[in-house]
Amino acid sequence: MAVDDEPIALDVLCRAILETEPDCSLFPFTDPWTALEEVRRGSFYPDVAFLDVEMFDMTGLELAKRLKDIHGGVNIVFATGYPEYMGEAFHMHASGYILKPAAPENVRRELDDLRRPVKRQDDGRLRVQCFGNFEVFFRGRPLNFSRSKTKELLAYLVNRRGAVCTVRELAAVLWEDKPNSPALQSHLRQLVKDLTDTLAAADVHGVLLKRRGRLAVMPDAFSCDYYDFIHGDVRMVNAYMGEYMAQYSWAEFVVGYLDRR
Amino acid sequence: MNILVIDNDPAELERLTACLQEKGADVKVTAFTDPLLAVKYGYNNPVDVVYAKTDMRGLGGEDVARLLRNIHPDIRIELQDT
Numbered sequence: 001m002a003v004d005d006e007p008i009a010l011d012v013l014c015r016a017i018l019e020t021e022p023d024c025s026l027f028p029f030t031d032p033w034t035a036l037e038e039v040r041r042g043s044f045y046p047d048v049a050f051l052d053v054e055m056f057d058m059t060g061l062e063l064a065k066r067l068k069d070i071h072g073g074v075n076i077v078f079a080t081g082y083p084e085y086m087g088e089a090f091h092m093h094a095s096g097y098i099l100k101p102a103a104p105e106n107v108r109r110e111l112d113d114l115r116r117p118v119k120r121q122d123d124g125r126l127r128v129q130c131f132g133n134f135e136v137f138f139r140g141r142p143l144n145f146s147r148s149k150t151k152e153l154l155a156y157l158v159n160r161r162g163a164v165c166t167v168r169e170l171a172a173v174l175w176e177d178k179p180n181s182p183a184l185q186s187h188l189r190q191l192v193k194d195l196t197d198t199l200a201a202a203d204v205h206g207v208l209l210k211r212r213g214r215l216a217v218m219p220d221a222f223s224c225d226y227y228d229f230i231h232g233d234v235r236m237v238n239a240y241m242g243e244y245m246a247q248y249s250w251a252e253f254v255v256g257y258l259d260r261r
Numbered sequence: 262m263n264i265l266v267i268d269n270d271p272a273e274l275e276r277l278t279a280c281l282q283e284k285g286a287d288v289k290v291t292a293f294t295d296p297l298l299a300v301k302y303g304y305n306n307p308v309d310v311v312y313a314k315t316d317m318r319g320l321g322g323e324d325v326a327r328l329l330r331n332i333h334p335d336i337r338i339e340l341q342d343t
Contacts, residue, residue: 230324256270
């Protein structure tokens with residue numbers, strides 16, 4: 001991501017980044033608050049954040065701190081016209097810095113020397129994010145779900161970690177206030193079709209396992225922060241901030257006496 | 262002694278925490294309803310004993326045990342089946 005409240009400077013920065021890393025997914029912002037909100041919402045995962053230091057509404061340092069509160073492992077590269085004014089605080093948070101106006105060779109230098117090297121996530125797989133909001137990415141961009149219920153269906157299947165789910169179970173979870181009925185089951189079948197179509201349209205394959213009246217995900221077909229956590233990946237363990245699939249009430253861990261099944 | 266307690270039910274958690282805390286002044290009890298946060302805690306802090314349920318939302322007791330044994334090989338795990 002790149003943030004600079006001056007549009008021209010942002011343009012220069014973006015050009016420099018794209019010239020040296022043409023295959024990256026770049027998310028530019030002139031407004032730091034919007035940038036923060038998009039990250040918080042999980043619109044994308046910022047492997048590297050190029051931040052202008054001297055911004056009016058929120059300084060680059062403040063933005064860096066707030067970004068790191070969301071994702072501890074973000075690589076911060078400050079862009080500044082006055083490196084001599086960057087005190088200890090900047091160096092504490094930053095992977096590095098570049099001078100303004102941004103030049104491709106300096107961007108390259110920083111990308112080759114990141115504090116937290118980016119594991120090439122271009123292993124071609126779908127990337128599923130369960131921590132924070134449930135989000136799904138493919139090739140750096142969010143997967144486009146035409147229906148929110150379809151996304152919720154996938155979330156539940158991911159949550160079950162490959163366990164096979166019956167149509168009955170899925171209907172009960174997705175429409176918890178409605179008693180089971182043929183109409184509901186038919187509705188669910190439509191969702192399953194929508195999910196299959198959504199994945200196919202994005203050229204994603206092998207994620208779903210379908211049997212008569214049963215559905216599951218294939219855990220090896222996609223990368224997932226939750227699964228990496230379960231495998232003991234230290235980065236994922238430390239990246240967890242206490243929020244799991246925050247949009248869905250069925251994902252809530254806390255139970256009360258009356259909830260116990 | 263550092264004790265980690267995990268239970269999705271806050272009332273149960275409180276009860277068990279209070280019960281364990283009574284065992285002595287040198288007993289430090291850290292409690293979580295969220296097993297993932299408990300594991301994160303265990304990855305970054307000393308833990309001697311874990312009390313948890315086998316079946317938990319988020320992560321089951323067996324998985325918690327396995328993950329924490331990576332960090333604390335001599336850890337004692339007490340799992341309860343509900």
